[in-house]
Amino acid sequence: MLTLCFGTRPQVIKASVLLKSLRSRWPVTTIDTGQHYDYELNGLLYRQLEVPPPDHFLEVGSAEPAGQTAEVLRRAAQVLQRNPPAAVIVIGDTNSTLGCALAAQKGNFPLVHVEAGLRASEPNLPEEVNRRVVDVIATLLCAPSPANAARLRSERVPGTIVTTGDVARDVLVRHLALARRTEGPTRFAVATIHRAAITSDPDALRSVIQAMGKLGMPVLFALHPRTRLALERFDLLRGIPASVSILPPLGYLEAIAAVRDATVVITDSGGLQREAYWLGTPCVTLRSETEWVETVECGANRLVNPQDAGEELVRAVQEQSRKQQECPWTTDAYGDGHAAERVTEAIASGFPQLHSTH
Numbered sequence: 001m002l003t004l005c006f007g008t009r010p011q012v013i014k015a016s017v018l019l020k021s022l023r024s025r026w027p028v029t030t031i032d033t034g035q036h037y038d039y040e041l042n043g044l045l046y047r048q049l050e051v052p053p054p055d056h057f058l059e060v061g062s063a064e065p066a067g068q069t070a071e072v073l074r075r076a077a078q079v080l081q082r083n084p085p086a087a088v089i090v091i092g093d094t095n096s097t098l099g100c101a102l103a104a105q106k107g108n109f110p111l112v113h114v115e116a117g118l119r120a121s122e123p124n125l126p127e128e129v130n131r132r133v134v135d136v137i138a139t140l141l142c143a144p145s146p147a148n149a150a151r152l153r154s155e156r157v158p159g160t161i162v163t164t165g166d167v168a169r170d171v172l173v174r175h176l177a178l179a180r181r182t183e184g185p186t187r188f189a190v191a192t193i194h195r196a197a198i199t200s201d202p203d204a205l206r207s208v209i210q211a212m213g214k215l216g217m218p219v220l221f222a223l224h225p226r227t228r229l230a231l232e233r234f235d236l237l238r239g240i241p242a243s244v245s246i247l248p249p250l251g252y253l254e255a256i257a258a259v260r261d262a263t264v265v266i267t268d269s270g271g272l273q274r275e276a277y278w279l280g281t282p283c284v285t286l287r288s289e290t291e292w293v294e295t296v297e298c299g300a301n302r303l304v305n306p307q308d309a310g311e312e313l314v315r316a317v318q319e320q321s322r323k324q325q326e327c328p329w330t331t332d333a334y335g336d337g338h339a340a341e342r343v344t345e346a347i348a349s350g351f352p353q354l355h356s357t358h
């Protein structure tokens with residue numbers, strides 16, 4: 001038996017395809033930490049992506065980062081102790097990923113890290129320490145790209161490294177046909193922001209939103225709860241430009257439809273950067289660096305430091321928007337849409353004792 005852990009919006013998306021593939025071979029129990037609990041962030045995705053209700057729901061919810069991680073660790077450890085798996089699978093780099101990975105390590109269960117080997121140099125990025133710690137303690141590391149695998153090798157992590165591709169592409173390939181056309185204007189930008197670098201900096205948030213009003217096209221701005229709270233706290237809701245429409249967080253199908261149909265994407269989300277790349281829509285990323293370097297190297301993505309967004313954001317969006325008429329880029333940097341099968345194969349070869357549980 002395997003245990004698959006998730007808890008935030010992007011993890012529910014990736015778990016949907018992993019769970020189907022893993023369950024075709026072995027029994028799998030699931031743990032949802034409950035880090036995300038809003039219907040739009042979590043429940044809607046369960047429905048759209050047909051994720052069965054989790055076997056264990058930890059109801060961790062929001063807290064300061066240390067408390068949130070500690071609660072995930074404590075509650076996940078209890079579940080693993082009561083139902084010992086042959087291996088624990090974690091995804092990505094959130095506080096849920098770290099908490100569940102530590103629970104596996106403390107209980108002596110082999111650990112599989114899906115989305116291993118991503119790196120940034122921002123020392124204060126919460127996800128950075130999470131992913132580095134998980135990569136060091138993982139038994140099997142599934143890297144989305146060859147560069148991610150090379151990075152892990154250069155760091156001499158003790159686990160086995162396999163390049164599998166990105167499971168997020170599998171989900172996109174399977175669901176794109178179900179994504180209905182976005183209603184409204186033909187030329188528009190779709191925007192999302194959720195990272196602390198912008199949401200905890202009122203000046204950066206204000207300048208990004210003001211720049212969104214100067215793009216010469218309407219902006220659909222899907223608000224993450226953290227960003228809505230920040231806009232309220234800094235009293236910025238009243239200053240939203242008329243061309244910027246505020247929306248609740250989008251469901252998965254609505255999000256990929258908006259990215260596909262948009263002229264340009266403006267985001268600080270790793271997920272949207274790749275979806276824009278796969279769908280041939282140019283992207284402007286509001287960060288000084290990205291873990292998804294391949295998207296920048298081919299011109300699909302361009303970085304703008306949110307601390308001095310303003311005119312630079314307007315210029316970057318205008319230049320990126322022109323790319324839509326030209327041919328986009330090749331889209332094979334993160335595999336071919338069969339990453340979940342490769343993760344499953346890597347687990348089968350890495351843990352031969354699993355065969356007996358079938």
Ligand code: UD1
Binds near residue numbers: 039041094096127229
């Ligand atoms: C988390 C991940 C991030 C991932 C993102 C996707 C960490 C450190 N960060 O950030 O890597 O890209 O999820 O969305 O784990 N909130 C709600 N409803 C919810 C969940 C959160 O209102 O369902 C609010 C809470 O008030 C909380 C804030 O949003 O203070 C932020 O939640 P948090 O758990 O810190 O994660 P994200 O910012 O979503």
